[in-house]
Amino acid sequence: MTVGVDVGGTKTAVALVGLDGVVHDERRNPTAGSAEDGLALVAKLIAEWQGEFDVLGVGLATPGLVRGGVLESAANLSGWAGVAVGPLLADLTGRPVLVDNDGRAAAWGEFLHGAAVPGSSDLLCLTLGTGLGGGLVLQGRPYRGGGLAGEVGHMVLVPDGRLCGCGACGCWERYVSGSALVEEAHGLGMRAAPGRALDGRSVVAAARQGDPAASTAVHNVARSLGEGLAVVVTLLDPQTVVLAGGLSAAGDLLLPEARRALAETVIGGRTRHLPPLRTAALGSRAGVVGAAALAREAA
Amino acid sequence: MTVGVDVGGTKTAVALVGLDGVVHDERRNPTAGSAEDGLALVAKLIAEWQGEFDVLGVGLATPGLVRGGVLESAANLSGWAGVAVGPLLADLTGRPVLVDNDGRAAAWGEFLHGAAVPGSSDLLCLTLGTGLGGGLVLQGRPYRGGGLAGEVGHMVLVPDGRLCGCGACGCWERYVSGSALVEEAHGLGMRAAPGRALDGRSVVAAARQGDPAASTAVHNVARSLGEGLAVVVTLLDPQTVVLAGGLSAAGDLLLPEARRALAETVIGGRTRHLPPLRTAALGSRAGVVGAAALAREAA
Numbered sequence: 001m002t003v004g005v006d007v008g009g010t011k012t013a014v015a016l017v018g019l020d021g022v023v024h025d026e027r028r029n030p031t032a033g034s035a036e037d038g039l040a041l042v043a044k045l046i047a048e049w050q051g052e053f054d055v056l057g058v059g060l061a062t063p064g065l066v067r068g069g070v071l072e073s074a075a076n077l078s079g080w081a082g083v084a085v086g087p088l089l090a091d092l093t094g095r096p097v098l099v100d101n102d103g104r105a106a107a108w109g110e111f112l113h114g115a116a117v118p119g120s121s122d123l124l125c126l127t128l129g130t131g132l133g134g135g136l137v138l139q140g141r142p143y144r145g146g147g148l149a150g151e152v153g154h155m156v157l158v159p160d161g162r163l164c165g166c167g168a169c170g171c172w173e174r175y176v177s178g179s180a181l182v183e184e185a186h187g188l189g190m191r192a193a194p195g196r197a198l199d200g201r202s203v204v205a206a207a208r209q210g211d212p213a214a215s216t217a218v219h220n221v222a223r224s225l226g227e228g229l230a231v232v233v234t235l236l237d238p239q240t241v242v243l244a245g246g247l248s249a250a251g252d253l254l255l256p257e258a259r260r261a262l263a264e265t266v267i268g269g270r271t272r273h274l275p276p277l278r279t280a281a282l283g284s285r286a287g288v289v290g291a292a293a294l295a296r297e298a299a
Numbered sequence: 300m301t302v303g304v305d306v307g308g309t310k311t312a313v314a315l316v317g318l319d320g321v322v323h324d325e326r327r328n329p330t331a332g333s334a335e336d337g338l339a340l341v342a343k344l345i346a347e348w349q350g351e352f353d354v355l356g357v358g359l360a361t362p363g364l365v366r367g368g369v370l371e372s373a374a375n376l377s378g379w380a381g382v383a384v385g386p387l388l389a390d391l392t393g394r395p396v397l398v399d400n401d402g403r404a405a406a407w408g409e410f411l412h413g414a415a416v417p418g419s420s421d422l423l424c425l426t427l428g429t430g431l432g433g434g435l436v437l438q439g440r441p442y443r444g445g446g447l448a449g450e451v452g453h454m455v456l457v458p459d460g461r462l463c464g465c466g467a468c469g470c471w472e473r474y475v476s477g478s479a480l481v482e483e484a485h486g487l488g489m490r491a492a493p494g495r496a497l498d499g500r501s502v503v504a505a506a507r508q509g510d511p512a513a514s515t516a517v518h519n520v521a522r523s524l525g526e527g528l529a530v531v532v533t534l535l536d537p538q539t540v541v542l543a544g545g546l547s548a549a550g551d552l553l554l555p556e557a558r559r560a561l562a563e564t565v566i567g568g569r570t571r572h573l574p575p576l577r578t579a580a581l582g583s584r585a586g587v588v589g590a591a592a593l594a595r596e597a598a
Contacts (some may be wrong), residue, residue: 149536
């Protein structure tokens with residue numbers, strides 16, 4: 001058994017996972033304001049399991065930039081940035097810990113135990129939530145490049161396009177994400193119900209009920225998803241593309257139009273074999289399952 | 300020894316290469332109008348070497364799309380398309396033949412015997428000639444994905460941008476290539492000398508002599524080179540970027556501005572480690588040397 005930890009902006013999932021990817025136990029708690037508090041809670045859960053099982057190692061998945069076990073920066077986890085989360089959790093648990101980016105962990109989980117085409121050796125996973133993250137498996141292994149590979153959301157695909165929180169203009173995330181969906185819907189005249197905020201989920205729900213503004217917003221985001229995928233497919237021709245993250249629950253609304261836009265934009269799109277676009281088979285567990293699998297590298 | 304063959308739109312290079320990447324003999328001939336004629340000449344050269352050396356295998360690099368030894372399509376080699384070039388050359392030489400894309404061969408040559416950062420495991424090679432091709436080495440091996448990976452020139456980076464020969468609008472090649480350089484220079488008022496056509500080489504030569512239109516054209520192409528590289532680096536964070544192809548001879552003019560544009564556009568560009576941008580160490584031999592190295596996969 002290994003343990004996977006997936007630290008999100010709001011919730012932290014901790015799971016005990018077998019080598020076959022099966023989740024034997026899982027806990028979800030609100031993410032603590034500081035890494036010290038958050039990891040102490042994680043260590044407490046692991047200690048409970050250690051009484052009963054042999055925990056070989058721990059995989060810790062976080063958003064942002066991870067280098068040498070240190071979470072260097074993470075936009076939505078300010079109390080965690082700069083902390084040597086890997087060594088800290090290893091101290092607390094007495095187990096080897098591997099820290100990696102959450103998008104890469106989700107990609108690895110889906111590759112090993114999820115939606116990958118059987119027999120394939122590469123996969124792109126997009127995590128579509130408030131923002132747009134991702135991860136790559138290439139040549140059968142998690143791909144890191146110089147360490148920062150997979151920041152798909154910040155590929156500039158529209159020169160002089162919408163201003164992004166990262167400081168650049170025209171990042172893919174500004175067109176494909178929960179925030180982008182809300183912005184599109186708002187721009188098309190959709191308003192939140194009294195006392196509620198407009199969020200990605202409510203736009204999707206309205207689109208399912210036939211609201212024209214919401215439907216157009218979903219359509220526009222799906223087009224941008226397919227057009228950006230065309231760039232990635234032209235470069236990498238991955239054998240599977242997986243959509244994970246909260247908004248992947250709207251995969252049935254997004255993927256058909258995204259497929260059309262991909263086929264229309266990618267070179268040779270009318271005749272070539274295109275990778276299947278699938279929703280994550282592991283759902284919201286892709287990150288923890290992948291993190292647990294990554295832990296085998298450290299164990 | 301293995302033999303590398305690099306079939307270009309105008310010339311075909313054939314080289315006898317040691318396992319250390321050293322070229323022992325090399326011939327360049329005009330590319331024949333048909334695959335049958337071209338490969339007969341290649342086989343004749345190889346037969347001469349086979350009298351003296353043990354040729355373990357042949358690597359055949361071609362532009363366009365290669366699948367299962369068949370050159371399915373190639374824009375500048377109409378007489379070669381649809382021919383099973385791999386089996387044909389294997390019949391003619393009695394040696395195992397591996398066929399691959401020329402950009403991928405050049406990347407593999409530079410990775411093994413050229414400009415790769417020592418100890419690195421991934422590399423992007425751009426072949427900057429009349430058009431823009433490329434190839435990837437990822438996790439220490441030539442990367443093919445579903446078979447078409449590396450078509451960097453046809454990433455659509457400018458929505459509704461310049462029309463490309465492939466039918467799409469805004470392909471990177473339309474902003475970064477010899478043709479794009481000529482188009483920029485012409486648009487800025489540069490004209491060819493009497494009796495001569497404006498080509499990439501003449502624009503570069505004029506820029507070296509301080510011609511303002513040519514200098515601005517080179518500047519614009521270099522900016523587009525860096526901005527497109529920012530997309531690739533955001534996604535893949537490769538440890539080395541190599542510029543090969545005829546226009547790489549202008550690397551000293553192009554690369555400083557391309558580096559600036561890359562650092563300004565890529566996420567975290569002011570603080571992160573950026574891959575070095577280098578010109579091909581093997582020069583115009585990157586393709587043949589890489590093809591010969593690929594032949595070891597077949598031998």
